[in-house]
């Protein structure tokens with residue numbers, strides 16, 4: 001069989017080994033292979049791909065390569081006009097499921113109001129099943145996880161710092177218009193509701209009792225939130241993120 005020529009575009013190069021970035025790769029075709037498997041064998045999960053062109057024609061992940069083709073692989077959002085866009089369009093307010101490494105990202109996204117399933121001991125198979133069953137977007141640092149066919153919409157998180165990760169995810173899914181800060185519990189994903197100070201007085205430290213007036217309580221786990229230094233810091237973060245969203249929408 002003749003060799004296959006492959007070219008990955010734009011940020012898909014982040015996922016390749018350094019020596020393979022930004023150049024045309026030549027692969028020996030030893031058998032007919034599904035294009036999804038060929039792309040993923042080079043380290044690029046199918047969830048990062050939006051358009052595949054084989055000799056100029058757009059194809060799906062099941063397309064079989066026979067040898068001798070020229071393949072171009074594009075990510076969202078820089079893929080060219082094509083008959084088939086493989087990345088599903090995310091909803092305006094996506095719900096997420098996060099891998100075990102992304103606990104702090106899950107907490108931050110919850111504080112912004114986003115529904116995030118997260119458990120530190122979640123297994124890959126269970127995570128993929130939840131994503132499919134509940135129509136959730138997978139956020140992960142684990143590339144092999146994204147090779148699972150059940151996962152259709154996902155993002156491989158590039159940054160390691162949790163607040164940089166928040167910015168990255170907000171940019172990727174344009175979450176800015178959907179912010180609803182302090183409506184969801186960072187600890188358990190439950191809904192927050194206003195609660196009278198008198199009803200929680202017995203649970204407060206003396207200093208909080210004296211200085212805080214407005215309280216939110218998680219309907220699921222009972223965690224209390226109030227306007228102290230912690231919330232003030234988060235409000236500043238939220239304001240900074242909103243400014244970032246505004247700058248993006250003006251571009």
Ligand SMILES: [Zn+2]
Nearest residue numbers: 185188218221
């Ligand atoms: Zn809670």
